[in-house]
Amino acid sequence: MENYWNKEIECMPLEDMKKLQSERLVAQVKHVYDNVPYYKKLMDEKGVTPDDIKSVDDLHKLPFLTKADLRDAYPYGLLAKPLSDCVRIQSTSGTTGRRVVAFYTQHDIDLWEDCCARAIVAAGGTKDDVCQVCYGYGLFTGGPGLNGGSHKVGCLTLPMSSGNTERQIQFMQDLGSTIICCTPSYAAYIGETIKEMGISPDDIKLKAGIFGAEPWTEEMRREIEKSLGIKAYDIYGLTETSGPGVAFECCEQHGMHINEDNFIPEIIDPDTGEVLPEGSKGELVFTSITKEAFPLLRYRTRDICVLTREKCSCGRTLIRMSKPMGRSDDMMIIRGVNVFPSQIETVLIKQGYAPNYQIEVDRVNNTDTLDVYVEMSQEQFSDQIKDIQDKEKELVAAITQMLGIRPKVHLVSPKTIARSEGKAVRVIDKRKLHD
Ligand code: DLL
Numbered sequence: 001m002e003n004y005w006n007k008e009i010e011c012m013p014l015e016d017m018k019k020l021q022s023e024r025l026v027a028q029v030k031h032v033y034d035n036v037p038y039y040k041k042l043m044d045e046k047g048v049t050p051d052d053i054k055s056v057d058d059l060h061k062l063p064f065l066t067k068a069d070l071r072d073a074y075p076y077g078l079l080a081k082p083l084s085d086c087v088r089i090q091s092t093s094g095t096t097g098r099r100v101v102a103f104y105t106q107h108d109i110d111l112w113e114d115c116c117a118r119a120i121v122a123a124g125g126t127k128d129d130v131c132q133v134c135y136g137y138g139l140f141t142g143g144p145g146l147n148g149g150s151h152k153v154g155c156l157t158l159p160m161s162s163g164n165t166e167r168q169i170q171f172m173q174d175l176g177s178t179i180i181c182c183t184p185s186y187a188a189y190i191g192e193t194i195k196e197m198g199i200s201p202d203d204i205k206l207k208a209g210i211f212g213a214e215p216w217t218e219e220m221r222r223e224i225e226k227s228l229g230i231k232a233y234d235i236y237g238l239t240e241t242s243g244p245g246v247a248f249e250c251c252e253q254h255g256m257h258i259n260e261d262n263f264i265p266e267i268i269d270p271d272t273g274e275v276l277p278e279g280s281k282g283e284l285v286f287t288s289i290t291k292e293a294f295p296l297l298r299y300r301t302r303d304i305c306v307l308t309r310e311k312c313s314c315g316r317t318l319i320r321m322s323k324p325m326g327r328s329d330d331m332m333i334i335r336g337v338n339v340f341p342s343q344i345e346t347v348l349i350k351q352g353y354a355p356n357y358q359i360e361v362d363r364v365n366n367t368d369t370l371d372v373y374v375e376m377s378q379e380q381f382s383d384q385i386k387d388i389q390d391k392e393k394e395l396v397a398a399i400t401q402m403l404g405i406r407p408k409v410h411l412v413s414p415k416t417i418a419r420s421e422g423k424a425v426r427v428i429d430k431r432k433l434h435d
Contacts, residue, residue, distance in 0.1 A: 003122070003126070004122075005114070005120075005122075006118060010317070011315050011317055012261075018055075021260065021264055024289035025053060025056055025059065026053055026054065026055070027289075028290075028295055028297070029062070030050040031080060031292075032295055033050045035080045035081070036078055036079070036080050038069070038072075038073050042063045043062070045063070046061075059266065059287060059298070062298050065296055065297060065299045065300070070240065071098045078294060079294065080292065080294065081105055081293045083103075085105050085292075085293070086103045086104060086293050087104060088104040089101050089104070090140070090144065090239055091139040091239065092139075093139075093140070102239050103294045104242070104291075105292045107292055108291050111242075112145060113145070113149050113152050115237075115242070115244075115246065115248075116148060116149025116244060117153050118149075119210055119244070119248030119249075120146070120210065122233070122250045122257075122314075123210050123248075124231075124251070125155055126153065127154030128155075129178045129179050130155065130158065130176055130205075131146075131153075131157050131180075132168070132172060132175075132177040132180045133146045133157060133161075134160045134162050134180065134182040135161070135183065137159060142181075142182075142183075142243070143159065143161055144243070146210065146244060147159050150179075156175075158175060162182065163421045165189065165190060165193045165421070166193065169194055169197065169199065169204075173203070177204070177206060178205050178208070179208050179209070181210045181235075183213045183214050183421075183422055183424070184214065184220055185216070185355065185424035186420060186422065187211050187228065187232070188223065189419040189420065191226075191227025191228050192227065192354065192419075201226075201230075206229065206230045207231065208230055208231050208232075209224065209228060209231075210233050210235050211224070212234055212235035212236050212244055213422075214423045215330070215340075216323075216342075218323075219349035219350060220349060222349075223349060223354070231253075233249040234248070234249045234256055234323060235249070235256070236248070236321065240301075241263060241286050241288055246258065246262075246263050247259065247321050250312065250314035250316060252312055252314050254312070254320070255312075255322050256323075258307075258319050260319055261290070263286045263287065265284060265286055265307055265319065266284075266287075267283065267305070268282050268283050268300075269282055270300075270302075270304070278309060279306060281306050282306075283300060283301065283303065283304060284301045284303045284321065285300050285301065286298075286299050286301060301327075304325050304331070305322045305323065307321055308320050325342055330427070332359075334405055335368045339405070341359055341427055343402050344357070344403075345357070348395070350398070353374050353375070353376070353377075353380070357372060357374045357417065358372075358373045358417055358425075358426060358428065359373075359426055359428070360373065360429075360430065361429045361430065361431060362430040363430075369408070370406075370408065371408045372399065372409050373417060374395065374411055374412065376391075376414055377414060378414050392411055395409040395411075396408070
């Protein structure tokens with residue numbers, strides 16, 4: 001049985017959705033052109049006026065907006081409503097340059113929380129559930145977004161934030177949490193800790209998890225599902241487009257439905273900017289058609305994925321996006337070969353390792369080096385050097401087969417790779433330090 005938060009929208013026939021999107025887009029472009037000089041300038045430079053945009057079919061005429069624009073316009077340059085109408089900001093961690101600050105009116109918050117409510121209901125959530133939110137609270141959008149969605153659904157909401165893992169587990173047991181929301185890497189860590197504490201998945205009441213904010217593989221999904229005894233659902237979003245809830249998984253676990261009544265997706269060729277047909281792999285671009293304070297037109301996410309309108313048996317007609325393989329800037333080019341961390345993760349989990357690993361890339365004597373540090377579990381650990389060398393060789397062969405280039409693999413002792421309570425840092429690219 002599939003439940004919907006807003007059946008009319010989630011199951012809307014395509015024709016009606018296009019009509020709704022077109023009306024909203026036309027109004028949004030006008031709103032932005034009239035109220036944001038930065039956009040007016042971009043559109044004027046491209047020779048487009050709001051009159052040129054009559055339906056979604058005209059979307060491609062608009063200029064792209066990039067993260068560099070957000071930095072240029074920081075902090076108020078893209079604001080489309082008076083500051084006095086805004087009630088909240090959220091922000092990115094700013095680890096890769098100047099942070100992004102997103103503004104919200106109360107209307108924007110309502111729509112955002114509504115999107116998160118759709119995700120919770122699609123994961124089986126109802127007002128009878130106890131929803132433990134262990135995404136970070138504060139400037140990060142994860143905690144506040146899922147917290148708001150959980151309230152809307154009427155779940156008993158546990159605003160835990162991340163960290164203090166034993167306390168998380170204590171609350172989970174004492175209050176009978178049925179849904180957990182956090183990053184997949186933190187979910188894996190909670191699963192590992194539960195096991196260490198001698199608690200079986202049968203001793204907790206969790207039934208579903210809503211995990212996102214970072215790339216994770218199908219293999220990791222199955223591991224988490226096993227360790228927590230749940231069904232694990234993916235959720236996607238970014239601060240620039242409000243936060244989590246831009247897209248969410250249904251019971252089919254086969255791609256995330258995009259809330260396209262609020263966000264129109266496109267896939268483009270990241271090099272040429274050309275719009276690609278459905279089914280092509282490329283960079284995901286979003287236009288937010290309902291946001292008032294911080295609407296972004298044709299925002300380049302740098303996330304690489306595929307869109308499909310293939311029918312989904314959950315009944316939703318909302319277009320689906322595949323799991324992003326990581327940002328285009330997460331992709332490493334090592335000795336001329338494109339490498340995503342997720343490819344390495346797939347191999348490691350298939351070979352029976354937990355997702356505790358770190359990838360180090362460097363350049364020595366003008367040649368790229370790839371070192372993969374993989375943690376052994378207590379059972380995998382051995383004091384026989386030969387055993388460990390054999391296991392390393394196996395991993396080298398499996399990774400070489402996946403990537404087409406040969407890494408160095410270092411099996412390290414249990415508990416030596418730092419666990420993540422938020423977004424895991426999987427890659428250290430030392431080449432960037434030399435450049
Ligand atoms: O991570 C929003 C969020 C919070 C999403 C909680 C889901 C759950 P940012 O910190 O701005 O926002 O980072 C956005 O994270 O462009 C993707 O590269 C990545 N990302 C988000 N969700 C997923 C996902 C939040 N499900 C960036 N799978 C995005 C893979 C994801 N990558």
